Amino acid sequence: MRHRAAYVAFDRFPSSKGSAVHIAQMADELFDRYGGGLLGVIGGGDLPRYQREGTREIARFDARIPNLIDRAEAFSGWVADHLAPHWETLEVCHVRDPWSALPAVADGRRHKVVYEVNGLPSIEMGHTWPWAAPSTLGKIRELERFCLERSDAVVVPSRVIGDAVRERGVPEHKVHLVPNGADVPGATERPADAPERYVIYVGAMQPWQGLDVLMRVFARLADLDGLRLVVCASVPERRAKPVRRLAERLGVADRIDWRFTLPHHEVAAWLAHAEASVAPLTGCARNLDQGCAPLKVIESMAAGVPVVASDLPAVRELMADGEHGRLVPADRPAELARAIRVLLEYPHEAAAMGRRGREHIEEGLTWARSRARLAEVYRTLDR
Amino acid sequence: MTRCTVTTGFFVLGRCGQAAAGSCPHCARPVCAAHAAPGGACPECAAARGYRTQDPHDPTWVGNRRRDYYQRSSRTYQDTYWYSSFDEYDRGAFNPGDDYSYGGDWGPDDDTGFVDS
Numbered sequence: 037m038r039h040r041a042a043y044v045a046f047d048r049f050p051s052s053k054g055s056a057v058h059i060a061q062m063a064d065e066l067f068d069r070y071g072g073g074l075l076g077v078i079g080g081g082d083l084p085r086y087q088r089e090g091t092r093e094i095a096r097f098d099a100r101i102p103n104l105i106d107r108a109e110a111f112s113g114w115v116a117d118h119l120a121p122h123w124e125t126l127e128v129c130h131v132r133d134p135w136s137a138l139p140a141v142a143d144g145r146r147h148k149v150v151y152e153v154n155g156l157p158s159i160e161m162g163h164t165w166p167w168a169a170p171s172t173l174g175k176i177r178e179l180e181r182f183c184l185e186r187s188d189a190v191v192v193p194s195r196v197i198g199d200a201v202r203e204r205g206v207p208e209h210k211v212h213l214v215p216n217g218a219d220v221p222g223a224t225e226r227p228a229d230a231p232e233r234y235v236i237y238v239g240a241m242q243p244w245q246g247l248d249v250l251m252r253v254f255a256r257l258a259d260l261d262g263l264r265l266v267v268c269a270s271v272p273e274r275r276a277k278p279v280r281r282l283a284e285r286l287g288v289a290d291r292i293d294w295r296f297t298l299p300h301h302e303v304a305a306w307l308a309h310a311e312a313s314v315a316p317l318t319g320c321a322r323n324l325d326q327g328c329a330p331l332k333v334i335e336s337m338a339a340g341v342p343v344v345a346s347d348l349p350a351v352r353e354l355m356a357d358g359e360h361g362r363l364v365p366a367d368r369p370a371e372l373a374r375a376i377r378v379l380l381e382y383p384h385e386a387a388a389m390g391r392r393g394r395e396h397i398e399e400g401l402t403w404a405r406s407r408a409r410l411a412e413v414y415r416t417l418d419r
Numbered sequence: 420m421t422r423c424t425v426t427t428g429f430f431v432l433g434r435c436g437q438a439a440a441g442s443c444p445h446c447a448r449p450v451c452a453a454h455a456a457p458g459g460a461c462p463e464c465a466a467a468r469g470y471r472t473q474d475p476h477d478p479t480w481v482g483n484r485r486r487d488y489y490q491r492s493s494r495t496y497q498d499t500y501w502y503s504s505f506d507e508y509d510r511g512a513f514n515p516g517d518d519y520s521y522g523g524d525w526g527p528d529d530d531t532g533f534v535d536s
Contacts (some may be wrong), residue, residue, distance in 0.1 A: 060429070064429070084425075086467055087462065089429050095466070095470075102514065103513050103514055103515070106510065121469060121470070165512055167512040168512040168513065169508065169509065169512060172505070172509040175505060
């Protein structure tokens with residue numbers, strides 16, 4: 037089978053992480069438009085190395101290479117090998133990171149390259165790999181710049197990251213805003229093991245997610261009898277070790293319920309019955325300079341839950357303070373705790389915020405709308 | 420009855436479950452008539468035959484796959500030293516085995532992506 041389209045990402049797919057939801061939506065749109073295609077992603081574990089669904093083919097890279105740079109370069113080579121059989125028929129190659137992009141932007145290609153920038157590794161890897169030298173991150177930045185320069189269109193999920201991309205010299209006309217979205221869930225049943233009253237955190241466990249702040253916040257809400265914190269982590273249990281240690285030190289561990297790698301529809305049910313959803317993103321370069329487009333905020337609003345989030349430019353793009361929830365300065369546990377406390381004391385106003393949040397998603401931030409915008413980007417490439 | 424164990428689904432994965440018509444001559448898994456490729460191979464083995472070996476322990480993969488890709492892309496860069504520009508010092512920070520290395524372990528459910536939503 038020779039494909040007209042390919043979508044490549046250095047991400048595990050499918051998985052319980054937000055990136056997998058995003059990949060599913062974007063790749064589905066691409067393959068709908070081009071009558072199928074090749075999805076090149078990370079595999080391993082139980083996932084098959086190759087899979088075919090009608091006109092769609094999934095190839096998964098599962099080489100166990102411990103060093104990230106070695107692994108990324110091997111992935112690049114693997115992508116090159118997998119694109120090679122389709123070189124003559126390929127019309128669009130959609131990529132999510134520089135190592136996926138590198139083989140796609142090679143000389144002699146006849147296809148167009150769409151580079152979807154959800155984050156910039158040169159900024160993000162400084163946080164996830166604190167021992168990486170600035171000179172190393174500089175090399176990664178150069179790699180990003182090279183791939184962005186040679187791409188035909190750059191898709192960004194927020195204006196903040198659009199600015200970061202323009203700063204790297206990408207001309208305005210190549211940058212297209214395709215916001216993240218959510219599907220508004222119908223009525224969901226309360227999870228059987230849900231506590232009476234709880235606030236919820238949904239997402240991964242990296243340091244920039246601000247879970248340490250959230251633990252300190254919860255310590256300040258110790259007087260609220262019966263209130264529990266539910267953490268729906270999209271990563272396996274052992275990733276939570278540092279946060280759980282901190283919770284024990286702060287004396288809040290016995291008021292926290294942990295759920296790990298729940299399927300998406302179960303997370304939606306947990307969200308829908310929470311008193312508030314908290315997104316305590318820290319005010320670090322990763323969140324401020326490159327921005328982010330936190331799915332947790334969009335999905336919480338879609339579930340009709342008021343959101344208490346850090347006041348970051350990327351979050352402001354999605355929600356308004358006092359309208360859909362509360363925005364508080366980042367890294368300030370006292371202020372975050374106060375905002376949650378006020379929300380809990382005014383349940384009618386909180387419910388109204390939740391309703392307005394849901395309407396806001398229905399009006400402008402659905403996956404259907406995001407996909408329509410992506411389709412428009414593909415149309416501009418065809419011209 | 421032996422059932423077809425081919426994985427199906429795009430976002431939510433499951434097993435085919437139809438009655439198996441035979442077993443794949445390469446990996447011996449049961450395959451139904453709808454999923455058997457010419458020669459009776461399962462879709463995974465059939466697709467894999469379209470590509471060269473991806474086994475990192477296979478010396479030809481190490482010796483040829485990466486090298487010929489590196490050569491090709493270094494022409495793209497017009498810089499034959501591009502890949503060697505990530506030296507041991509650069510790579511050292513990305514070795515696994517310490518608590519800081521959030522992306523350092525390698526398991527089926529680990530963080531593997533470079534960026535997160």
